[in-house]
Amino acid sequence: SQQGEEDPQALSIQEGENATMNCSYKTSINNLQWYRQNSGRGLVHLILIRSNEREKHSGRLRVTLDTSKKSSSLLITASRAADTASYFCATASYNTDKLIFGTGTRLQVFP
Amino acid sequence: DAGITQSPRHKVTETGTPVTLRCHQTENHRYMYWYRQDPGHGLRLIHYSYGVKDTDKGEVSDGYSVSRSKTEDFLLTLESATSSQTSVYFCAISVAGGEETQYFGPGTRLLVL
Numbered sequence: 001s002q003q004g005e006e007d008p009q010a011l012s013i014q015e016g017e018n019a020t021m022n023c024s025y026k027t028s029i030n031n032l033q034w035y036r037q038n039s040g041r042g043l044v045h046l047i048l049i050r051s052n053e054r055e056k057h058s059g060r061l062r063v064t065l066d067t068s069k070k071s072s073s074l075l076i077t078a079s080r081a082a083d084t085a086s087y088f089c090a091t092a093s094y095n096t097d098k099l100i101f102g103t104g105t106r107l108q109v110f111p
Numbered sequence: 112d113a114g115i116t117q118s119p120r121h122k123v124t125e126t127g128t129p130v131t132l133r134c135h136q137t138e139n140h141r142y143m144y145w146y147r148q149d150p151g152h153g154l155r156l157i158h159y160s161y162g163v164k165d166t167d168k169g170e171v172s173d174g175y176s177v178s179r180s181k182t183e184d185f186l187l188t189l190e191s192a193t194s195s196q197t198s199v200y201f202c203a204i205s206v207a208g209g210e211e212t213q214y215f216g217p218g219t220r221l222l223v224l
Binding site: 030031033035040041042043044045048088090092093096097098099100101102103104 | 115142144146151152153154155156159161167169170201203208209210211212213214215216217218
């Protein structure tokens with residue numbers, strides 16, 4: 001069963017705009033991770049945020065985590081055509097070796 | 112792709128035949144995972160390994176078996192392939208299980224006719 005659900009399922013924006021994707025999950029987590037997948041390729045790790053953190057930044061990426069609402073958001077600022085990809089959140093519960101992935105958000109950035 | 116290779120990259124097979132997919136890593140990571148990716152389902156865990164000869168089931172393990180006789184190799188076997196196992200299969204590795212990042216291989220596209 002899916003732990004994380006991304007919203008929206010698909011997002012289309014123009015270059016230079018910001019893109020925000022949301023992830024909701026159901027049970028307590030140890031950490032939450034965001035991954036990107038370009039068409040036909042494997043997933044690439046973007047950022048990991050632990051349950052005791054509220055916000056993390058990496059370049060143009062900003063991730064927030066609200067454990068009280070069991071939700072996270074990924075913000076990509078000043079988007080580029082190269083950001084076109086699918087974005088997945090994945091959660092890790094405590095005392096587990098596994099990640100559970102959501103179904104992803106497909107982002108299209110038009111030049 | 113972080114020292115992870117998958118073979119074959121593409122395979123077409125017939126229903127009822129056994130199929131083995133191989134994942135090979137050069138990173139010496141303890142954990143290895145097999146996922147399948149299907150439209151509308153995201154990635155779903157099939158099996159994973161937390162050490163040589165140590166494996167456990169994932170969410171969608173029926174019809175699949177795995178083996179890990181060496182740290183660097185993790186094999187996924189479809190005992191008798193069915194059309195429902197047509198999918199893209201990804202291998203991933205991790206230093207510390209769910210505690211840390213997973214690194215993914217390039218994937219294997221399997222078509223079962």
